[in-house]
Amino acid sequence: MRNLIDFITKYNHWFVFVILEVVSFVLLFRFNSYQGSVWFSSANVVAGKVYEVDAAIKNFFSLTKINEQLNVRNLYLEQTIRKLAAQVHTQTGDSTWLLRTQMQVLNEYKLIPAKVITNSLDKRDNFITIDKGRADGVEKDMGVACGNGVVGVVYMVSEHYAIVIPLLNSKSNVSVTIRKRGYYGYLHWTGGASDLAYVDDIPRHAHFRLGDLVETSGYSSIFPPGIIVGQILHVYNSSDGLSYRVQVRLTTDFGNLRDVCVIDNSAMKERIELLQSAEDSLKLKQN
Structure with a gap:
């Protein structure tokens, strides 16, 4: 001392x-x-x-587990594509139709690979930081997805980084539809478990089943249609009893999120802006 x-x-x-x-x-x-x-x-x-x-x-340190998941998913996708190709070939006799269709869809937007460098799960308004920014072509309001489904929407962008509002955020509001059913709504998260979210205002006359897939609707310029979001787990009555509230188990594992892709869907954005301009012009003429 x-x-x-x-x-x-x-x-x-x-x-x-x-x-x-x-x-x-x-x-x-x-x-x-x-x-x-x-x-x-x-x-x-x-x-x-x-x-x-x-x-x-x-x-x-997580590469081993990720590789195992990728191998299983690739095997599943290969089997699915093989079955689809066989069905198309049987119906049309054209073995190249599926490949040409896939290329046409992919040409409409580009993917910007990114790494997740920060991620939170325990807040009501969680945020994700990725290592790509304005210099890499990332802009505000672009969609973000991973191999398992939707992640969120770009909120803020700097030169080399971007902040993403994930599905696990009270301000997240993604337009979704029930696959092959045609009913759509907006997915939102109410806190709690990181693998559960809800879709409200599904009409009472809607016909669907537990286990049906929920995917992006394509009704906005952020996400193209058909990106998986989750699977229907439970169905509840709404508070007023006039519609259904659907509980969805998200397919994205936010607790183990490492690699994502930012979706530059400029072509769809241009079409929606053109349609909006046409609608505004028509309203002006009517007035």
């Missing part, structure tokens, strides 16, 4: 110097907007790099 006191006494001027420097920097960055913005930007860049390294380490 005496040695510690002697040390502090001997170098007290250095301790005073360091404390004064810290206080001065705090005052400088807190009460000067320019210096504060420089500090905030620099701190974000450093934090982004730290999160990126952390995500890379986690990715390395």
Whole structure:
């Protein structure tokens, strides 16, 4: 204890110097907007790099499990495509129709691969940070998906990073439809379990079954139609008894999310904007 006191006494001027420097920097960055913005930007860049390294380490140790999931999914998809190709060939005699159709669909939008570097599950308004930004072609309001389904929508974009509002956010509102049934609504998350969400206002006359798939409807410029969202788990009556409330088990595993794709669906966005312009023009003429 005496040695510690002697040390502090001997170098007290250095301790005073360091404390004064810290206080001065705090005052400088807190009460000067320019210096504060420089500090905030620099701190974000450093934090982004730290999160990126952390995500890379986690990715390395989870590669075995991810590869197993990919192998199972690839096998399932290969079997499905083979069956579809056989059915199309039987019906039309054209063995190249399925391949040509797939290429036409893919040509309508491009995918921007990205890594998840931060992700939260325990909040009502969760956010995801990815390592792609404006420099990579990412823009606000682009859809984000992974191999298992929908992830969310791009909310904020910097030069090299982007913030995504996932399905696990109270402000998330994705237009979905029940596959092959034609009924659609908006998917939202109410908190709690990270694999459960709800679709409200399904009409009482709707015919569907437990286990039916829920997918994107394509009624917005964010997601193309047909991207899987989840599977119907339960059906409840709405609070007013006039419609159904459908509980959906999400196919995206947000607790193990590493690789995603940002969907640049410019072609669909252009068509929807053109249709909106036509509708607005017609309203003006009618008035």
